[in-house]
Amino acid sequence: MKKITSLLIALVMLVSSVGAMAGCDNEEASAVSPLEPQERLRVATTTSLYDTGLWGYLEPMFEEEYDVELDIIYAGTGAALEYGRRGDVDVITVHDKARELQFIADGDGIERVPFAYNYYLIVGPEADPAGIAGMSPEEAFTVLMTTGSGQFVSRGDESGTHGMEKRIWANAGYEYTAVQEAGDWYIEAGKGMGPTLLMASEKQAYTLTDVGTYLSYKGDLDLVPIVDEGDVLLNVYSAIAINPELHSDTRSEMADNLINFLTSPDIQELIGEYGVEEYGLQLFIPCAGAEPGA
Amino acid sequence: MNEIWQGFLKAVELIISLDPEVMEIAGRSLRISVTSALLASTICIPLGSTIHFYNFRGKRILINLIQTFFSVPTVCIGLFVFVIFSRAGPLGELNILFTPTAMVIGQMILITPVLLGLTISALSGVDKAISDTARSLGASNLQTMLAIIREARYAMMATVIMGFGRAISEVGCALMVGGNIRGFTRIITTAISLETSKGELELSIALGIILLTLALIINTILNRIQQR
Numbered sequence: 001m002k003k004i005t006s007l008l009i010a011l012v013m014l015v016s017s018v019g020a021m022a023g024c025d026n027e028e029a030s031a032v033s034p035l036e037p038q039e040r041l042r043v044a045t046t047t048s049l050y051d052t053g054l055w056g057y058l059e060p061m062f063e064e065e066y067d068v069e070l071d072i073i074y075a076g077t078g079a080a081l082e083y084g085r086r087g088d089v090d091v092i093t094v095h096d097k098a099r100e101l102q103f104i105a106d107g108d109g110i111e112r113v114p115f116a117y118n119y120y121l122i123v124g125p126e127a128d129p130a131g132i133a134g135m136s137p138e139e140a141f142t143v144l145m146t147t148g149s150g151q152f153v154s155r156g157d158e159s160g161t162h163g164m165e166k167r168i169w170a171n172a173g174y175e176y177t178a179v180q181e182a183g184d185w186y187i188e189a190g191k192g193m194g195p196t197l198l199m200a201s202e203k204q205a206y207t208l209t210d211v212g213t214y215l216s217y218k219g220d221l222d223l224v225p226i227v228d229e230g231d232v233l234l235n236v237y238s239a240i241a242i243n244p245e246l247h248s249d250t251r252s253e254m255a256d257n258l259i260n261f262l263t264s265p266d267i268q269e270l271i272g273e274y275g276v277e278e279y280g281l282q283l284f285i286p287c288a289g290a291e292p293g294a
Numbered sequence: 295m296n297e298i299w300q301g302f303l304k305a306v307e308l309i310i311s312l313d314p315e316v317m318e319i320a321g322r323s324l325r326i327s328v329t330s331a332l333l334a335s336t337i338c339i340p341l342g343s344t345i346h347f348y349n350f351r352g353k354r355i356l357i358n359l360i361q362t363f364f365s366v367p368t369v370c371i372g373l374f375v376f377v378i379f380s381r382a383g384p385l386g387e388l389n390i391l392f393t394p395t396a397m398v399i400g401q402m403i404l405i406t407p408v409l410l411g412l413t414i415s416a417l418s419g420v421d422k423a424i425s426d427t428a429r430s431l432g433a434s435n436l437q438t439m440l441a442i443i444r445e446a447r448y449a450m451m452a453t454v455i456m457g458f459g460r461a462i463s464e465v466g467c468a469l470m471v472g473g474n475i476r477g478f479t480r481i482i483t484t485a486i487s488l489e490t491s492k493g494e495l496e497l498s499i500a501l502g503i504i505l506l507t508l509a510l511i512i513n514t515i516l517n518r519i520q521q522r
Contacts (some may be wrong), residue, residue, distance in 0.1 A: 004518070008511055008514055008515045008518075009515055011511060012324065012328075012508075012512060012515065015317070015320060015321055015324060015508070016321045016324045016325050016328075017321070042392065047491075050490050051491070056476075069478075071392060071473065071478060072475060072476065073392065073473040073474070073475060074473075074474055074488065076313070085382075086380045086381055086382035087380075087381035087382060087385075088381050088382075088385075088391055088392070100519075102496050161305050191491075192491045193491075194490075194491040194492050194493050195376045195490070195491050197493075198493065217492065217493045218492055218493040219492075219493025219495055220493075245380050247382075249381060249389065294443055
């Protein structure tokens with residue numbers, strides 16, 4: 001009896017310490033280093049930059065070049081903006097121009113630096129019950145609203161994608177509250193992009209998604225592109241450094257390094273090439289600090 | 295159904311190959327939950343005993359309150375801890391948000407009601423004859439209390455097991471105060487949450503199985519101690 005207990009305790013300690021060692025080349029060692037604790041830069045990112053794997057790809061490059069630990073916190077645009085307002089992160093990378101400009105106007109961020117863009121699209125069942133394939137986004141939404149012949153799953157979570165959806169409704173001339181009340185065909189998921197796509201696939205419904213998450217989603221989706229042409233569907237990712245005057249702990253120098261890194265020619269090229277081999281098209285189009293399509 | 299079987303196979307594969315990222319988050323899950331369970335137990339078992347043994351005004355209301363907090367959602371605790379340790383919050387200067395330390399604190403707060411409530415419950419279950427016997431043999435107050443605690447040790451150990459279980463299985467608090475940062479605050483439950491949102495269902499199932507395996511090992515150890 002005693003032997004087995006000791007064996008199990010040894011096993012548990014082994015797993016705990018192997019776990020610590022496996023993470024040793026990362027943050028753990030530096031956290032207990034007797035030397036100056038390694039600098040950590042916190043970034044709150046919108047989910048599509050993360051789910052596509054772009055951050056995972058760029059993170060080690062940045063960490064190596066600037067000898068800093070990058071903490072990437074996965075949030076929706078709404079949550080990322082809130083973290084930024086509270087000073088819990090040093091940089092945010094989001095994709096909702098209107099709210100970004102408001103963020104800066106409120107004094108929470110310094111400057112909006114676009115660094116990549118791609119497109120949104122409406123995906124849906126191959127059968128296309130509402131017959132909206134090939135229409136403009138506003139027309140498609142109008143058909144959905146007036147006929148209720150297809151279900152639509154909304155992010156419903158104040159994310160950048162949700163903001164884009166609301167903008168399309170507004171362009172089509174509808175009050176968003178009216179849309180929310182419109183009927184059972186309009187489903188507010190309150191979830192991230194991945195789970196929203198899964199729900200749409202399960203229900204054979206339409207949904208608005210960014211091209212990156214749609215292509216890189218590892219689960220099985222029974223959805224095809226339905227509407228992918230429209231000026232409004234432009235999806236611009238920007239990085240904003242948090243205003244150090246509001247929160248004295250903000251690592252503004254390293255934040256600037258990150259923004260310079262993202263807009264540097266080498267990294268811009270890598271961003272442009274990301275995913276091309278695997279998916280056959282660009283997931284992100286670099287735009288180095290300039291507003292695309294302006 | 296197929297995904298569950300595939301998930302099981304993937305779990306076996308990850309364990310046998312000692313996949314470094316999985317080992318890392320498993321180790322972190324264990325460290326954080328064992329730490330929070332141990333620290334909370336050392337505080338709550340004496341505290342719970344004190345509440346049980348002494349009579350005071352509002353004792354019944356206090357116990358009622360403790361039991362009410364058995365039902366507190368983990369995400370609410372997460373929100374509470376987040377707001378306190380956020381830079382914009384009162385203890386923001388400590389700079390422990392999005393670190394494992396905050397996760398340990400969060401889990402400790404989370405399991406405190408359970409540990410307190412079940413300690414009180416365990417002691418209440420002890421036959422009155424024990425304290426009568428102890429006193430008749432000349433035991434002091436302290437000695438009597440210790441005798442009763444000894445008598446309840448099986449149920450006390452169940453309390454600790456319960457506390458650990460609630461700590462290692464929770465997602466809401468760890469996600470909010472830890473931030474699920476890869477290589478720093480990601481634990482099994484938050485990893486499951488992330489992988490599910492990316493569509494990696496088999497990996498999520500595999501991680502769930504690994505977590506249960508860890509819990510099985512811990513519980514086996516605690517059970518053997520309990521049997522003594």
